[in-house]
Amino acid sequence: MKLSISNQQLLISLIISALLLFIWDKYLPSNSDIHGMQKSAIKQRSPVIFWILGIFGLCAAMGEGAAGDWGGVLARDAFGASPFVSTIPYIAYSATMVIGRLSCDKLANRFGAENVIRAGGFISGFGLLVGLIFGGIYGVVFGWFCIGLGLSIVMPLIFSAAGRLAHEKYQDRVAPSVAVARVSGTAYFGFMIGPPVIGFLAEIFTLRWAMLLVVLLSSVMLFGGRYAKTN
Template identity: 40%
Template sequence: MTPIPLELRNARIAVSTVFFLLGVLFATWVSRIPAISHKLQLNEAQLGIALLGLAVGALLAFPLSGWGTARYGSKLTTTIGIILMALALPLMTLAPDMVTLTLALVLFGMGNGGTDVAMNSQAVDVEKDYGKPIMSSFHALYSVGGIAGSLVGGLMAGIELAPIWHFLLITGISLLLTVYASMNLLKVPGSGETGPVFAAPSPKLLGLGVVIFCVAVGEGAMADWSAIYLKDSLGTTEQMATAGYLAFSGAMVLGRILGDSMRTRLGAVVLVSTGTILSAVGLLLGLIFPHPYAALIGFACVGWGLSSGFPVAFSAAGNVPGVHPSIAMAAIATMGYTGFLLGPPIIGFVAHASTLAWGLGLVVLLCLIATVFSRNVRMADLKG
């Protein structure tokens, strides 16, 4: 076997670091949503409106990042995105009202969305140079970051440390690791070509987009509402409430660690379809039985079941003929994170009109829809 060049190994570590940081930063925000919401005295509908800031920021950043990556390369756009996200994190703790919180979330969403497109483009290039499937391992590191962020968030909530000091600590560490990652990311030059920043996805990507939209709503719901459901609907402590996202992220890590090998044995379609069925059944049972442990099991089922959704979708998008990889990533990210970021606010509106359990029931329905459309991910199994 030909040894892996040192530069390529360092690039893999650097990309893994970026995926990890993205998970940490997002989970840091998620872990303190109850505290920030309580500080500003936001009801579920108001919090849902604030969360739209994430959607707006990300939806603006996706096509810009795709265009920038295609023209200038993914190293630059990845670095810019993660720095923006890290700097925006503490701004959310300084917001005096819903409007300023929403604006801070716009910046945070831009960093999140821009990094997501660029780092997945980097991951595709590294995977191609490795000559074997490693995409799921990168996404596993994102989930590991989510676990780390949740654990630290739970600790900080337990000792009642103010979110501002918590967030400043995470920002400082993230910026240091970003410097390291940026020095080792793969130097893949952009094409230098100009083209439209905003472009509609091709028909071949739309079917895939249905699946990733549904999967993303589930992930976004767990991120933004699992802690709220445990604390407000089931009456747990704030520290216990952080276990919801932890259960989801932990199960997702296990699924993604095994994702590459499972896809080799089962194929992309079977892997995704069985996962979405597990997510629907597990979450439904967790909502029917209103007990914290039942909810945690349901959240874990969603984590395991949806774990291969994003890695498989990005691999499939990279195999769509006639589309530049970064443009395909931007299209998939736009459709996916439309669900990831718009889904939770919609759940908030439903919860305000009825209960949060009914709002989370939308995730059950969308997982079943994803099962029906799962045949569209078969492009992930294409070679070359």
């Protein structure tokens, strides 16, 4: 039976909804929906640590946004990849992004969030640098593979650190939910500015070398891990 567009969309929506319900029940503990009463927070300046975490998150988001938007363009325009082959860097990036997002908590519990964030920054920065130097479609795929694997673990751990710090050290100054909102609001701005900044630099240095900005942004994580310690 040939499905119409509307029926296809309905079928996809039902499948996704079923998967979300399964994941919610299996991976989200029931006590995560239980919150104690919180007193109204006194209006004070937000502790500097949350702005610092937000800036590190912004750097990671800029790298993610640039990788998501420019991988196919780089493969096609700089290295002559076909339309199909030019999608492979983004596929590699997306696949490793999912793997990293799902495994970052386990890695942080085992090795510590500080070490995991630093390792992620190194993998992303060094891997992309190697890919850009060697060039070609294989270099681009390798670089985007490393970006996804490295940067995917940064933002979740930074958000987690914000909530934990607010609960443990700044309970009287800012609620954990507010702290996470401030950090994530700052960080997600990077998705908006990352791609156009790369485009601007590409007009000056070519797209291949404009992506060195992502190498620098990834290197920042080597210093940002200390603010997300789990002990």
